[in-house]
Amino acid sequence: MDLLWVLIVGGLIGWLSGNLIGRDVPGGVLGNVIAGFVGSWLGTELLGARGPLIGGFHIIPAIVGSIIALLIFFALARGGAFRRR
Secondary structure, eight states: OHHHHHHHHHHHHHHHHHHHHTOOOTTHHHHHHHHHHHHHHHHHHHHOSOSOEETTEEHHHHHHHHHHHHHHHHHHHHTTTTSOO
């Protein structure tokens, strides 16, 4: 049951971050979960373990980190880093 809760919270963090920057996260639900996990790691590294802890995620750093991770991803994708030549 804990794994399900972590996946749900990670997906919500990724979904919220995508909505805040006005872009859909590629990969649907799985993309949201991945964005939430990467964002949680990045945000906690940058801001520390602050704010409310829900489902193993410090919410504020996780959302900030997820937004940063998505902005980096979209910048690389737009620049052609993921396109075949």
